[in-house]
Structure formats: C-alpha cells, structure tokens
Amino acid sequence: MNTNTIPAFGLGTFRLKGQTAIDSVRNGLDVGYRLIDTAQIYENEAAVGQAIAESGVAREDLFITTKIWTDNLAQGKLVASLKDSLVKLRTDQVDLTLIHWPSPGGAVPVAEFMGALAEAKAQGLTRLIGVSNFNIALLQQAIAAVGASAIATNQVELSPYLQNRRLAAFAESQGIAVTSYMTLAYGKVLADPVIGAIAAAHGATPAQVALAWALQLGYAVIPSSTQRANLQSNLKAQQLRLTDAEMAQIAALDRGERLANPEGLAPAWD
Template sequence: MAQAILPRIGLGTFRLKEQEVIDSVSSALELGYRHIDTAQMYDNEAAVGRAIRDSAVPRDEIFLTTKIWYDRLKGDDLIQSLEESLEKLGVDHVDLALIHWPSPNDEVPMTEYIGKLNEAREKGLTKHIGISNFTIAQVDEALGVPGGEYIVTNQIEVHPYLANRKLVDHCQSKGLQVTGYMPLAVGKVMKEPVLQEIANEHGVTPAQVALAWVAARDIVVIPSSTRPAHQRANLAALDIELSADEIARIDALDAGERIANPDFAPAWDE
C-alpha cells in the first residue's frame, strides 16, 4: 500500500528562504525528521539541498519531495524542470515528485503531464510520483491515464478548519496516501479555545493537538517550523492519543475555511 511509502511527518519549507531554511532543515534532521518537503515555486531548493548535504544524515535515509510548478507541465519542459530541481538540490534523484497544481483550465492535458511525470520516474529522476491540490474528479482522471497507476499521494490542505473530508476519504478509498499541508492553519490553531481545552487535558499545546488530529486520520503531516523546540513538539504530537469525544469536538470546527486558494485553483469539492 502507498501508506508505507511516505514517513508520517515531514518538514514543510514553504515561505522559508536562504539561511532560515538551511537552519530549519538542519535542526529538523538533527531532531529525527527524515522527510523534507520543498517545491520549485518556493525558490529554496538550493538552500534545502545544501542543508541536506551538510547534515550528518545519509542522503538515502532522507525522503525528499519537490513539486513541479504548473507553468512547466508542457511536453519535455516537465522533465527539464525536474532536472533543474535536482541540480539545485544537488542530488541525482528525489524520492517524490509532485505536480504542484493541476494545469489551470486543463491547458495541458493530464494524459500529457502525468505521462511525462511517470517518464521522469522511469528515468530515475524520482522514486515515486504524486499530485497536489487535485479534486476528486481530477484524482480519478489522473489515476486513469497511462502512468497514473504509479501515483502514491495527493498533497492537499488539511487542518481543523478545513477537514477536506470528501476528498480525503476518496483518495484513501483509492489507495492513495493523503499528505496534509498547512495542518496548523498558518498558526490559527494556537488561538482555538477547543484545541486549548484539549491541549490542557493532555499537557500539550494546541498545535500538537491539531497535528495529532490530522495524523489520527492516517494523513501525513508536513508542518513548517523554524524553531527546534517547535519541531521537537511537532514530532512528539504523533504520540498523542485523542479520545473519540476529543476527535468529535475537533471535527466540529470544520468550516470549509481554505487558506491556499489562488485564482488558478481548480473548482474545489464542497
């Protein structure tokens, strides 16, 4: 099953640049993280790669993900863009290459770019392939085109205010691992009274409760953090066991509140 492929928690690097991302990745690896998530659009692949090279952790113990931006999906440009990413990262392959967003308005046919993504896998540029920000209909289309059978994950926004339940359930029913980004709703969870109450009962933080709730749904979490203390707390969140009542209380926070919603986003599942 795809579930075994991705480590349960990773370090997100969105918005982190230069020395900040080097420090973040370095401390995360030192603390025991073995899953690092970057993207072409983050403009930090070179810095992420440097931190990985300078780490004492062997490259083959690190699960490294990058994502191909939607303007590089056409023809051979997809493979060329991934080769550029590998050069910046200073590696000969990534462990997972994702299509960051489906082609806006289907400008590039999915059969074309999923096929090229799988070709990149066959060439050894990436061990695994996946998608990100794909809707239910797009997941089904991607899985149905040649090469789509190798897709292992759909990376989507998931946090207590956006449970994204229909899409999560659909992906899991198809055997896809779901990777949840922005699991802390860009810090909003810290001020949530419900999470604060549950956190107090467990002697942990609201952020840890939010991560435990996402992880309890068999979703890989990739919180972004620059502070070692927070990174350590995020790792420890996987050991928190929430009761059915606590999970139900967090479930009730779902308001369909989407943070990542650019103008080129697909028509989301309600």
C-alpha cells in the same frame, strides 16, 4: 491497493528562503526529521540541498519531496525541470515528485503531465510520483492516465477548519494517501478554545493536538517552523493519542475555511 509508502511526518519549507530555509532544514534534521518537502516555486531547493549536504545525514536515510511548477508541466519541459531541481538539491533522485497545482485552465492536459511524470519515474529521477491540490475530478483523470497504484499521495490543504472529507474519502477509496498541508491553518487553530482544552488535558501543545488529529485520521503532515524548539515539539505529536470524544470535538470544528486558494490556479474544490 497502493504499495507506495511515504513517511507520516515531515518538514515543510513553504515561504522559507535563503539562510532561513537552511537553518530550518538543518535544525529539523538535527532534531530527527527525515522527510523534507520543497517545491520549484519555493525558490529554496538549493538552500534545502545545501542544508542536507551539510547535515551529515546519509541520503538513504532521507525522504525528499519536490513539486513541479505549472510552467513546467508540458511534456517537453517536465523532465528537464526536475533534472534542474535535482542539481539544486544535490541528489541523483528525489523520493517523491508531485504536480504542484493542476495546469491553469487545463492548458496542459492531465494525461500529458502525468505521462511526463511517469516518464521521470521511469528514468529514475524520482522514486514515487503524486499530485497536490487536485480535486476529485482531477484525481480521477490522473488515475485514468497512470493508474491509482502509481499515485503515492494527493497533498492538499487540510486542517481542523477545512477537513476536506469528500476528497479524503475518495483518495482513501483509491488507496491514495492524503498529505495535509497547513494543518495548523497558519497558526489560527492554535488559538482555538476546543483544541486548547484538549491540549491542556494531555499536557500537550495546541500544535501537537492538531497534528495528532491529522495523523490519527491517517494523513501525513508536513508542518514547518523556523524555531528549533517548535520543530522538536511538533515531532512529539506522533506519540499523542486523542480519545474518540476528542476526535469528535475536533471534527465539529470544520467550517470549510480555505486559506490557499490562488486565483487562476485553484481548481473547483469539492
């Protein structure tokens, strides 16, 4: 069984740049977030690092995740690129490093980049390693390369409209945690009448309901917001418990609607 534990609730920074990223992370840390999720391709690692440095929150109280971009997957590039990320983030070590997307067209073999990622861990550059946007076949290759127990999570798009059950069940069978990104489907689920009715019944927000649903299924979530009030409100999803009937209602909303499917990057999804 996998002994890697990652916090269940974090702050995503996708699409946030410059001062917007600094403000979001600063506000997030201020209201209680302790996991910050960034990536090389977001071009905001330096902003995240600045916000953390200025927050006054001790490094040992934080969980910082970054992701290796596909240009840096080769054996000779991965470790050096992570060292660059650490400089930007102003830390000697991140808590979790993920392969952001599989290598386009399999240009860099899974065994090669997973081996390089394991080497980064051995060097103390990252405490945990994992993957993102991997389908079952790729996850099987990653497991063959480094062992399931070495893989802390598979971070994938997962929302009430895209429930990814086969992939989630496979990850769970291997003891690999699932991290859900875009859990609110770019805000689409916030207008869903089913989720709205559940929210009304609990005196909660639709965002809290969608996040609570994912948490209750055992997934980690990393919602982002530029609004301090929303950052604070989203955190309360951790206290919300949905009934079995409500969970079943949300389960019925699955329509396989995928929003993150970049051509040339995305694998053949399960």
